[in-house]
Amino acid sequence: MSVVVRNAPRTDAEVVAGLGRFGVATVHEAQGRRGLVDPRLRPTFRPTHVAGTALTCEVAPGDNWMLHVAVEQARPGDVLVVSPTSPCGDGYFGELLATSLRAHGVLGLVIDAGVRDIAELTAMGFPVWSAAVSARGTVKQTVGNVQTPIVCGGVLIRPGDVVIADDDGVVVVDRHEAPEVLASSRAREAKEAATRDRLAAGELGLDIYGMRDALAAKGLRYVDATPVDRAGR
Known part of the structure; x- marks a missing residue:
């Protein structure tokens, strides 16, 4: 029917x-x-x-x-x-x-x-x-x-x-x-606005989002270029 x-x-x-x-x-x-x-x-x-x-x-x-x-x-x-x-x-x-x-x-x-x-x-x-x-x-x-x-x-x-x-x-x-999702959307928008201001001021997402420790735990390492690398040879 x-x-x-x-x-x-x-x-x-x-x-x-x-x-x-x-x-x-x-x-x-x-x-x-x-x-x-x-x-x-x-x-x-x-x-x-x-x-x-x-x-x-x-x-x-x-x-x-x-x-x-x-x-x-x-x-x-x-x-x-x-x-x-x-x-x-x-x-x-x-x-x-x-x-x-x-x-x-x-x-x-x-x-x-x-x-x-x-x-x-x-x-x-x-x-x-x-x-x-x-x-x-x-x-x-x-x-x-x-x-x-x-x-x-x-x-x-x-x-x-x-x-x-x-x-x-x-x-x-x-x-x-819907009312709860509306409240969550407002909170998320406010958080994003604050983050946008920090990014516009030059802060890195790596620091704002606290990513460095997690990246290190996954095995990411930073190394400095050697003198030969810096000379482009």
């Missing part, structure tokens, strides 16, 4: 906005290097950055029928996340669906499949992270699921989870853990 779950819960908008101030790399590190979608999914144009709540959609190979069903469940601030039940690189999505999603407040698309109309999507500034680009179209014959847990790019994504996507890729934060 295929289902559409209506009125699925979303992460609090203020928490989403807070996480949206950080890049994918920062959030990924802040939550223990979890939630990173397979790097096969790349943005169709750069620079780009979105943060929103997951509107999930499971589709059949070569069939985009359920994307139209998903639009009805969209809320402003959502990111549509799509995964086929088996691998498919067909062009599920293009300019017309992007126009429809934008009218309902959807911020972007993450899809473990193909898209098309890249020039038009770029011109309209609709962000897409996809596994492929393909002009091959799809049919509308098979039903799937909307707003149910799916696996996209190797990551389990539940409706309402936070999706952050930028030039570096896509990371997902469980909506139940």
Whole structure:
């Protein structure tokens, strides 16, 4: 049986906005290097950055029928996340669906499949992270699921989870853990800002990060050049 779950819960908008101030790399590190979608999914144009709540959609190979069903469940601030039940690189999505999603407040698309109309999507500034680009179209014959847990790019994504996507890729934060991840992201950003100032002042990462003892334990030794070496002979 295929289902559409209506009125699925979303992460609090203020928490989403807070996480949206950080890049994918920062959030990924802040939550223990979890939630990173397979790097096969790349943005169709750069620079780009979105943060929103997951509107999930499971589709059949070569069939985009359920994307139209998903639009009805969209809320402003959502990111549509799509995964086929088996691998498919067909062009599920293009300019017309992007126009429809934008009218309902959807911020972007993450899809473990193909898209098309890249020039038009770029011109309209609709962000897409996809596994492929393909002009091959799809049919509308098979039903799937909307707003149910799916696996996209190797990551389990539940409706309402936070999706952050930028030039570096896509990371997902469980909506139940989002406030804690936001606090960790803020702490990491503050730490990196302090480190950046020290590096800019000329300090070495070797000393800031306390690497010297660990390198020595691994057998790294420093030796001075001989007089012959210094003469270049």
